[in-house]
Amino acid sequence: MAVTLTFRDADEDTCTTLKNASESEYTSNLQQAIDKTSAKGTTVRKLQKLPGKLLKIHCDNEDGAQQLQKIDWEKAIAPGVTLASQEYGVVLHGVPTNVLDARTDSQQDMQELIQEINNNIQVQRVAPLMKKPRNPSAPTQSIVIFPSSPKEANAVLTDGIRLERMNEVTHLKEGRTYDAERYNPQHQIKQCFKCQAYGHKAEACTRTTTCGRCADEHETRTCTAEFNKCTHSKGDHPAWHHECPRRQKEHEKLMALIDTMPTSFPC
Numbered sequence: 001m002a003v004t005l006t007f008r009d010a011d012e013d014t015c016t017t018l019k020n021a022s023e024s025e026y027t028s029n030l031q032q033a034i035d036k037t038s039a040k041g042t043t044v045r046k047l048q049k050l051p052g053k054l055l056k057i058h059c060d061n062e063d064g065a066q067q068l069q070k071i072d073w074e075k076a077i078a079p080g081v082t083l084a085s086q087e088y089g090v091v092l093h094g095v096p097t098n099v100l101d102a103r104t105d106s107q108q109d110m111q112e113l114i115q116e117i118n119n120n121i122q123v124q125r126v127a128p129l130m131k132k133p134r135n136p137s138a139p140t141q142s143i144v145i146f147p148s149s150p151k152e153a154n155a156v157l158t159d160g161i162r163l164e165r166m167n168e169v170t171h172l173k174e175g176r177t178y179d180a181e182r183y184n185p186q187h188q189i190k191q192c193f194k195c196q197a198y199g200h201k202a203e204a205c206t207r208t209t210t211c212g213r214c215a216d217e218h219e220t221r222t223c224t225a226e227f228n229k230c231t232h233s234k235g236d237h238p239a240w241h242h243e244c245p246r247r248q249k250e251h252e253k254l255m256a257l258i259d260t261m262p263t264s265f266p267c
Contacts, residue, residue, distance in 0.1 A: 001061060003068045003083060007053040010080035015053060022206045023047045030057070033076045039067035049204055051185060052127065054084055088153035088265050089183030091129055092161060093142045099165040099175070102128040102143045114145065117162050117175070120155055122148040144183050150265035156180045157264055182263055189250045193220065196231050196239040198250050212239040 007015050018026065027047050034042055042064040048056040059065045073081045100110055110126040129142035147153045157180050164175030191198050195207035211218050214225035231239050232246035
């Protein structure tokens, strides 16, 4: 009942429009574009902006999703906007940045590094798990690898992935095999750092700016308050603190969702 569009090859203006518009605003514009195509009559129930310049369109039924798959999206929206191919991501934690840095290394270099050692997979792309890590200078990072098929992704989930680097002293390759887990982007607590509410991100927020430290109406980064005040519980902690009763409820909902999800990909 949903299709996903990729904006990775679209021009900067098209991507900026998607980024700056709220999901409700973009839903209206997208509905107008759909009504000018052969899929006229298909209703967009809601949109989701996803990481990696992706847009997920939810329909009321499967027939609607099938109609959207037939649209030439480059004509309907802009050149470079196309249907996204299905991706099968696996996550590796604790990867040294001097072996592979998903924030700075080229896609070609990362693909070659992985495929040279792990001959059983073809890599579509590699990305950092977190675009804005809490500690950008950390010596390790979590990365997401996208094999080209669910069979390859499941093999990685079973066997892991080996990464190696050249020892500058011995001039010998050294490495280790990293365990992998299924990448589920929905398995994250979604909190807006503009209004501090849960369920959406700041780029889609149309609410009043609320400080995450003192709960007043200003940006968190400009806060000079000496004491914390949670906008949710009124407790003496930031709005995102793990002890906040509101965040604990979100964590419980997330754990319930994770318990229902399979650990491998259907083939």
